[in-house]
Amino acid sequence: MTAENGSSVLRTDNLGMVFRGPGGDIRLFSDLNLDIHAGETVAILGASGSGKSTLLGLLAGLDVPTGGRVLLAGTDMTALTEDQRAVLRGRELGFVFQAFHLLSGLTALENVMLPLELAGETNAEARARAALDQVGLGERTGHYPQQLSGGEQQRVAIARAFVTEPRVLLADEPTGNLDRNTGHRIQDLLFELNNVHGTTLVLVTHDPELARRCQRVLSLEDGQLVAA
Amino acid sequence: MNSLRYGFRLLLRDWRAGELRLLAIALVLAVTAITAVAWLADRVTLATEDRAAELLGADRALVGNDPLPDRFASLARDLDLAVARTLQFPSVVLTEERTQLAAVRAVDPAYPLRGSLQVADHADGDARNTTETPARGEVWAEARMLIQLDIDVGDRIELGAEEFVVSRVLMLEPSLGGGFQNLAPRLLMHLDDVPATGLVQEASRVTYRLLVAGDNAAVNQWQARVQPDLGESVSLETPGEGQPAVEQVLDAAKRFLGLSALLTVVVGGVAMLLTIRHYASRHLDRVAVMRCLGATERQIGAMLTWKMVLLGLITAVLGSLLGYLVHLFMLSLLADLLPSLPAASWRPAGVGLLAAQVILLGFALPTILRLRRVPPLRVLRRDLGDQLFRGWSVYPLALAAIFLLMWWQAGDVVLAIYVFAAVLGTLAVLALGAGVIILLLRRSRRAGATGLLLSGLVRRPWTNTFQIMALGLGLMALLLLSVVRQDLLATWQDRLPDDAPNYFLINIQPDEADSLQALLDEQGLETRVYPMVRARLVGINDRDVRPSDYPEPRTRRLVAREFNLSWLEELPEDNRLVAGNWWANGGQPEPQFSMEVELAERLGVDVGDELHFDAGGQRYTAQVTSLREVQWDSFNVNFFVAASPGVLDDAPATYITSFHLPRDQQRLLVRIVRDYPSVTLIDVSAILDTVRTIMAQGARVVELMALLTLFSGLVVLLAALQVTREERQFESALLRSLGGRRALIRRLALTEFLLLGGAAGLLAGGGAAVAGYVMGNLLFELEYAFNPWLPLLGAVGGALVVAAAGLLATRRLYRVSPMQLLKGAEEG
Numbered sequence A: 001m002t003a004e005n006g007s008s009v010l011r012t013d014n015l016g017m018v019f020r021g022p023g024g025d026i027r028l029f030s031d032l033n034l035d036i037h038a039g040e041t042v043a044i045l046g047a048s049g050s051g052k053s054t055l056l057g058l059l060a061g062l063d064v065p066t067g068g069r070v071l072l073a074g075t076d077m078t079a080l081t082e083d084q085r086a087v088l089r090g091r092e093l094g095f096v097f098q099a100f101h102l103l104s105g106l107t108a109l110e111n112v113m114l115p116l117e118l119a120g121e122t123n124a125e126a127r128a129r130a131a132l133d134q135v136g137l138g139e140r141t142g143h144y145p146q147q148l149s150g151g152e153q154q155r156v157a158i159a160r161a162f163v164t165e166p167r168v169l170l171a172d173e174p175t176g177n178l179d180r181n182t183g184h185r186i187q188d189l190l191f192e193l194n195n196v197h198g199t200t201l202v203l204v205t206h207d208p209e210l211a212r213r214c215q216r217v218l219s220l221e222d223g224q225l226v227a228a
Numbered sequence B: 001m002n003s004l005r006y007g008f009r010l011l012l013r014d015w016r017a018g019e020l021r022l023l024a025i026a027l028v029l030a031v032t033a034i035t036a037v038a039w040l041a042d043r044v045t046l047a048t049e050d051r052a053a054e055l056l057g058a059d060r061a062l063v064g065n066d067p068l069p070d071r072f073a074s075l076a077r078d079l080d081l082a083v084a085r086t087l088q089f090p091s092v093v094l095t096e097e098r099t100q101l102a103a104v105r106a107v108d109p110a111y112p113l114r115g116s117l118q119v120a121d122h123a124d125g126d127a128r129n130t131t132e133t134p135a136r137g138e139v140w141a142e143a144r145m146l147i148q149l150d151i152d153v154g155d156r157i158e159l160g161a162e163e164f165v166v167s168r169v170l171m172l173e174p175s176l177g178g179g180f181q182n183l184a185p186r187l188l189m190h191l192d193d194v195p196a197t198g199l200v201q202e203a204s205r206v207t208y209r210l211l212v213a214g215d216n217a218a219v220n221q222w223q224a225r226v227q228p229d230l231g232e233s234v235s236l237e238t239p240g241e242g243q244p245a246v247e248q249v250l251d252a253a254k255r256f257l258g259l260s261a262l263l264t265v266v267v268g269g270v271a272m273l274l275t276i277r278h279y280a281s282r283h284l285d286r287v288a289v290m291r292c293l294g295a296t297e298r299q300i301g302a303m304l305t306w307k308m309v310l311l312g313l314i315t316a317v318l319g320s321l322l323g324y325l326v327h328l329f330m331l332s333l334l335a336d337l338l339p340s341l342p343a344a345s346w347r348p349a350g351v352g353l354l355a356a357q358v359i360l361l362g363f364a365l366p367t368i369l370r371l372r373r374v375p376p377l378r379v380l381r382r383d384l385g386d387q388l389f390r391g392w393s394v395y396p397l398a399l400a401a402i403f404l405l406m407w408w409q410a411g412d413v414v415l416a417i418y419v420f421a422a423v424l425g426t427l428a429v430l431a432l433g434a435g436v437i438i439l440l441l442r443r444s445r446r447a448g449a450t451g452l453l454l455s456g457l458v459r460r461p462w463t464n465t466f467q468i469m470a471l472g473l474g475l476m477a478l479l480l481l482s483v484v485r486q487d488l489l490a491t492w493q494d495r496l497p498d499d500a501p502n503y504f505l506i507n508i509q510p511d512e513a514d515s516l517q518a519l520l521d522e523q524g525l526e527t528r529v530y531p532m533v534r535a536r537l538v539g540i541n542d543r544d545v546r547p548s549d550y551p552e553p554r555t556r557r558l559v560a561r562e563f564n565l566s567w568l569e570e571l572p573e574d575n576r577l578v579a580g581n582w583w584a585n586g587g588q589p590e591p592q593f594s595m596e597v598e599l600a601e602r603l604g605v606d607v608g609d610e611l612h613f614d615a616g617g618q619r620y621t622a623q624v625t626s627l628r629e630v631q632w633d634s635f636n637v638n639f640f641v642a643a644s645p646g647v648l649d650d651a652p653a654t655y656i657t658s659f660h661l662p663r664d665q666q667r668l669l670v671r672i673v674r675d676y677p678s679v680t681l682i683d684v685s686a687i688l689d690t691v692r693t694i695m696a697q698g699a700r701v702v703e704l705m706a707l708l709t710l711f712s713g714l715v716v717l718l719a720a721l722q723v724t725r726e727e728r729q730f731e732s733a734l735l736r737s738l739g740g741r742r743a744l745i746r747r748l749a750l751t752e753f754l755l756l757g758g759a760a761g762l763l764a765g766g767g768a769a770v771a772g773y774v775m776g777n778l779l780f781e782l783e784y785a786f787n788p789w790l791p792l793l794g795a796v797g798g799a800l801v802v803a804a805a806g807l808l809a810t811r812r813l814y815r816v817s818p819m820q821l822l823k824g825a826e827e828g
């Protein structure tokens, strides 16, 4: 599923984002350009409030920029409807969040099956079991999120993120809620995915250690991405 | 994807997380109320029809004063119907020493076709049911006849030219002709013995009956075929006719029940509106995650819709089950009124299913479906989408659902519109009142008198206005169904006081009227002897009136018969004018008629129409100047048509009266029968007892129903408190982390609950008093006075109930640590 190494998989064209605030407009960034290649691992650092999450949301097509374009696998996401973007997301992107965001009414297995079923894929259960095996939770498929520890929940979330074999995996402070050791295991998992499947990783993080393991480290400062 | 399965899984999750509880309870209660009433109505209606058939002893009967032609009976036999004949005539029964007037009924062995006879083997033996009838040469007599003749079972009596052996004591038989029992004791004999007695001759007063029973379709077919062929002298009797008192009482009970069920639905709907936003907001994060994982709006919509449909199915099944049990319980309260019941049908369960879906679709789905629009960005920014449920656009559909249910439950658009308007008005008034109270509190706070104590109430003016309104509605339901219901039932039962007339005297001759009135006055009986003229309605304005002018069978029969007319000076106490004016008292007013309003509606007569009656070949004409409502269940003498004095002066009249005679004064009856031999005495004690039992047992059923509404009122209370629970939780944690002591926070909350409850209770009490007044006077035609104590009772009761419930519901909030709470308030 991976594109040949070196071609652009996620690209922004003069991206701009302006919020209408009570005291006038807040310009978060303008003319922001970013080109991420297939198989690349990218870390985005930045002070709190600098706009990292906003940028990630735009890259994922969760939000629409006020200026410029976002191209995912060559498709201009800003020209799509919300539903079209949802389908594209389901096919091309995986997500890992700081707060895990597992669905509490579903078991680990069902959580992992969910994106496959949403996309109408067959064989969802077998593929979800394989994904859970890969993150070392093959024995706990029937557990509900609240019966799992934070690290285990994040592993389920990772399994859910790559079970659709997405081109790009986006993560917003994936280790932010975890202790050091558990955080390490999660990091290992993410980079293993990158190794095995060639999945592109875009990580927003505060953690310099996590950043150091990435091929490219960018910092969001005053609305511009600069190499760090 | 399989949205049904996901819907189900997520529903399970919600249930386990306790988020569905109030919503589900509100739904289940509504369905329970609807189905219980539906089942009850279904079976009781069927049963009362059956019972009416038992009273008639048949499904249909033909009555005439001459032998009935054979063709009616043979047609019935051709249609496979059971047939029986009876003859009825008054006659004197002789023993060696004594004589006694008896109401003789001669029956063939097939009698009765519906119901059964009760007999005993001795005058004081136990009664038992039997399907037998007297054998040839035997008679069955009522116990009082045996006593009056001083004989027992086995003795002989003389009847006309024949002698008979009394072989049984007759305890009960289907009372032909509408439940009135003639004073003369009954004597039952074999039909074939009649010729030998020589009692039935050309000129004798004999009533011939042909009874018919069998398959419903066949009976209807028979009726349709014989009806055009009956002529003037034969008339058709159907079950349940001629007992307006019983009908009216049953009607009132049904209306009470229907209304109570309606109220449960409305109150349940409000509970749902209160909880649904809160419930939906719990879904924001989940739906955002799904959208993030690639779910389209359609997929989310399907999943959520399935979830609601499943919820509707589950609650409907549960509610129907409970409704079935409740109706069984209600029936057990009615046990001795309805001895044999038809089997329950599945229809009410279907009704419950439908109602649950309508309620859910109307109240919950519009809000739930807004979740489709949750911005997926919420997975990164938690505050997005919180304002998704703002706005009023979900209410029109909820109102439409309420109206639909009301319409269906009331079975009458006009009534539904009235009740609907009343509910809306009540809500508006509650909201207005709540707003004013909050405003006043705000003022008083600004004046500086109360400080921190009122801060909670004033800080959230909108939420609290809404909350007072919701609490008010819940409390109002509680008050209506407890206090007002009690009052109304008492007023209803008062209509049939202990001294309601239990005897009627009819056939009083004009020259006897004055002396009989004097006799009754002398005995201290408060009653009036009324003139009565039997007349046929022959014309309305310029139009001739014929039974065939009216398609409705009952109206047709009414027109075919003679009306009882009277002339009155004053409007009787238990009558109420609904249109026009009563004639001036004293002197000789212009000739006028006053008509009973329901009859007027049936006949299409209004004030200003001219009526022509024929009495004894003479025409009597006057204008209708008023319409009256008549309280038939008062058992006083009442007339469908009354004339002003003078109109009927030369018409052939007899007189009629009714009075209440206590048990220990029964000797008076003997005197009346002896001194006024032409007068017929009718004993209505039995029917009076029946009506009283219906009232008492009906009241118990209504109370049970009210209990259901009461529960849904409680659910609304809880729901209203839950609305602000989270806010409260967060605030209390904040106050505590800022150093507020637990005792202080609890005191703040207590003050707030007391004020909320007091304000809501005050409004609810006022509302319940007005609603009770309106319901009593307009809907149930009761003279029910406005109860000025209700607002006070409401305020005190509301303050206590809400404070208790509120403290109980928020108890946990003050126990856990602020940290936990601050974190907990954020958890999705």
Ligand SMILES: Nc1ncnc2c1ncn2[C@@H]1O[C@H](COP(=O)(O)OP(=O)(O)O)[C@@H](O)[C@H]1O
Residues within 6 Å of the ligand: A019, A020, A021, A028, A046, A047, A048, A049, A050, A051, A052, A053, A054, A055, B381
């Ligand atoms: N929808 C919005 N409306 C107004 N301001 C916003 C909105 N989204 C983000 N912001 C603002 O943009 C800034 C960046 O937010 P965010 O991307 O969450 O930063 P980070 O993730 O780097 O901490 C913040 O100041 C935030 O308040």
Ligand SMILES: [Mg+2]
Residues within 6 Å of the ligand: A052, A053
């Ligand atoms: Mg952030």
